[in-house]
Amino acid sequence: MKIASYQMNAIVGDLIRNTDKLINQINLAIEQKADVFIAPELAISGYPPEDLLLREGFYRRCHKQLERILQIDGITMLIGCPYRIGADNFNSLFVIRDGNIIGRYDKMLLPNYGVFDECRYFTPGVSPLVFEVNQVKCGVVICEDMWDSVPIAEAKENGAELVLIANASPFETGKHQERLQIAKYRVEENQIPLVYVNQVGGQDELIFDGASFAMNKNGNVVYQETAFAENLAFLNFIDGDIQSAEINQYPENEAAIYNGLKLALGDYINKNGFKGVVLGLSGGIDSALTLAIAVDTLGADRVMAVMMPSQYTAGISVDDSREMVDILKVRYEEIAIKPLFDGFCNSLETIFEGLATDTTEENLQARIRGNLLMAISNKFGYLVVTTGNKSEMTTGYATLYGDMAGGFALLKDITKTQVYQLSRWRNTQGYVIPERIITRAPSAELRDNQCDQDSLPEYDILDKILVDLVENRLSTEEIIAKAYANTDDVHKVAHLLKINEYKRRQAAVGPKVSRSAFAKDWRYPNTNKFRF
Structure with missing residues (x-):
C-alpha cells in the first residue's frame, strides 16, 4: 500500500x-x-x-x-x-x-x-x-x-x-x-x-x-x-x-525558533494581505534581530526600517543602524523626534508646571515613535512589527501606545537571553547584525546615560526568574529556594509581572515558542491581589 x-x-x-x-x-x-x-x-x-x-x-x-x-x-x-x-x-x-x-x-x-x-x-x-x-x-x-x-x-x-x-x-x-x-x-x-x-x-x-x-x-x-x-x-x-524513506533532521534549538518565527511572520503578513512590514530601528539588538528575520522572511523590498533618533540617542546607535540597513539593502528613513518632543513638552508645560521630569517624558518619546510608525503603516499598507521581547513584556519595560504599538509582536515570547542567542546564530549563517549591537549594553535611550540594568536585574538572572514564574509556574518561595537569584530580584520581577498584566492585555498578537506564552495560555486577571 x-x-x-x-x-x-x-x-x-x-x-x-x-x-x-x-x-x-x-x-x-x-x-x-x-x-x-x-x-x-x-x-x-x-x-x-x-x-x-x-x-x-x-x-x-x-x-x-x-x-x-x-x-x-x-x-x-x-x-x-x-x-x-x-x-x-x-x-x-x-x-x-x-x-x-x-x-x-x-x-x-x-x-x-x-x-x-x-x-x-x-x-x-x-x-x-x-x-x-x-x-x-x-x-x-x-x-x-x-x-x-x-x-x-x-x-x-x-x-x-x-x-x-x-x-x-x-x-x-x-x-x-x-x-x-x-x-x-x-x-x-x-x-x-x-x-x-x-x-x-x-x-x-x-x-x-x-x-x-x-x-x-x-x-x-x-x-x-x-x-x-x-x-x-x-x-x-x-x-x-x-x-524506510527520507529522514530530514529536525533543526537544532536556535534554528528551529528562528525558522518558526519566519514562518509565523510570513504567514501573518501574507495570509492577511499586507504589502510588507515597517519597524522602528533603534540601534539595539531587539530591533536588529526583528529586522533580520523580516528581511529573511519577506525580502528587502517588502521591509522598511525607520530610525527615529532623539537627543538621547547615541551616535553609535545611528551608525550601527545605518550599517545594518546597508548590509540588508532595505528602505531606510531617519526622522528626528526632538522637534516633536519639544512641541509636546511645550503644550504640557502649564499642566506640568512645578513637577519633576520622570518616566512621563520618556514615554512621550516612545509614543511619538509609535505614532510615526502607525502613520507610515496607514499610508503604505505596511504592518508595524513591534520589537519588544518577553523579558520586557514580563516586567512592563515597554511603553503602552509607544513601542508596543503595532500589529504583530514578533519577539513577544522570546526572552532577552534568547534574543542574543538567536542574533549570534543568525550571524553564523551570514553576517547581518553588526557585532557592536550584540556586545554593547542594552539601553532604551530615553534619558541620559540610561542602561536597562539600572532598573532591572541582569538579563541572565531576570530570564531564569521569568521562566520559573511564567512557564514553570513556581512561587517566589520556590524560586528563592533554588538560590540562583537574590530575594529582592525575585520579588521585584514577580511584582512587575503582576502589575503589568494590563499592558500585556493590550499588546499585539505574537507567536508562541515556549510552554507558556503571553497569549492564549496566559489568562490572568488585571484586577488581582494574589501574590506570586
Whole structure:
C-alpha cells in the first residue's frame, strides 16, 4: 500500500482555497499511484477555527467543500472537516473513496489546556474506526488521541495493522521530541506502526512546525518530513510495516525558533494581505534581530526600517543602524523626534508646571515613535512589527501606545537571553547584525546615560526568574529556594509581572515558542491581589 502524506499549510476559514489545495495534492497522489491520501486535522476549515465553530453556516460551507472531494475517484482519502449532527459538533476525519463516505472518525480526546479549548466547541467521539485498503486494515485517530493509550489500543483491538494520525500540533521548544516519545509509547504498547501527519504554518499566535513522521512497529523513525515547510511525501507499507524513506533532521534549538518565527511572520503578513512590514530601528539588538528575520522572511523590498533618533540617542546607535540597513539593502528613513518632543513638552508645560521630569517624558518619546510608525503603516499598507521581547513584556519595560504599538509582536515570547542567542546564530549563517549591537549594553535611550540594568536585574538572572514564574509556574518561595537569584530580584520581577498584566492585555498578537506564552495560555486577571 502506498500512502500520500500531505503536510499542509491551511488558512483558517478559507474553505475554498483549502479544498482547492487538497484536490490538487490528491490528484498528484493519484498520478503517483498512491492508495491512501491523508492530510492534517480539520484540513478543510484550517485549525484552530475557534468561534467560527459556533456558527451553523460554517458547518454547511465546510460540508459543501467536502462534497467536492467526494467527486474524486481512484484513491482513499482521509479528510478532516468539522461536522454537525443535531446539537452535537464533532472534530471529524472522513474516510472517502469513489464518491462514498466509508467511515467517519470523531476525535475522542478533546484538549482543553494551554492554547486548546476544544471542549468549548466539540462533543467527544466514542467509537474507533478501522477501514481496509488493499487488504490492509487501517485505524485512524486525531492528534490528542495519540497522547492517551486508549484510542490506538481500541483501533488495534478492532483489527488495525497500521494507524494513520491527522494532527494540528503547535510548535514549542522541545515539542517535537515529546511527540516522538509519545508515538514510540503507542507503537511499543500495540506493536503497530503509525504515520503522523502534522499541519504546518503560522496562525495568529500559533506556529505549526509540520515535521510529520512515520514509525515502524519497532518504534524506529523511518520517515521524517522537513520542519516548517509544506510538502507531499509518499510512504510504502509492505509486509506489515512502514518502509524506510527520507529522514530530514529536525533543526537544532536556535534554528528551529528562528525558522518558526519566519514562518509565523510570513504567514501573518501574507495570509492577511499586507504589502510588507515597517519597524522602528533603534540601534539595539531587539530591533536588529526583528529586522533580520523580516528581511529573511519577506525580502528587502517588502521591509522598511525607520530610525527615529532623539537627543538621547547615541551616535553609535545611528551608525550601527545605518550599517545594518546597508548590509540588508532595505528602505531606510531617519526622522528626528526632538522637534516633536519639544512641541509636546511645550503644550504640557502649564499642566506640568512645578513637577519633576520622570518616566512621563520618556514615554512621550516612545509614543511619538509609535505614532510615526502607525502613520507610515496607514499610508503604505505596511504592518508595524513591534520589537519588544518577553523579558520586557514580563516586567512592563515597554511603553503602552509607544513601542508596543503595532500589529504583530514578533519577539513577544522570546526572552532577552534568547534574543542574543538567536542574533549570534543568525550571524553564523551570514553576517547581518553588526557585532557592536550584540556586545554593547542594552539601553532604551530615553534619558541620559540610561542602561536597562539600572532598573532591572541582569538579563541572565531576570530570564531564569521569568521562566520559573511564567512557564514553570513556581512561587517566589520556590524560586528563592533554588538560590540562583537574590530575594529582592525575585520579588521585584514577580511584582512587575503582576502589575503589568494590563499592558500585556493590550499588546499585539505574537507567536508562541515556549510552554507558556503571553497569549492564549496566559489568562490572568488585571484586577488581582494574589501574590506570586
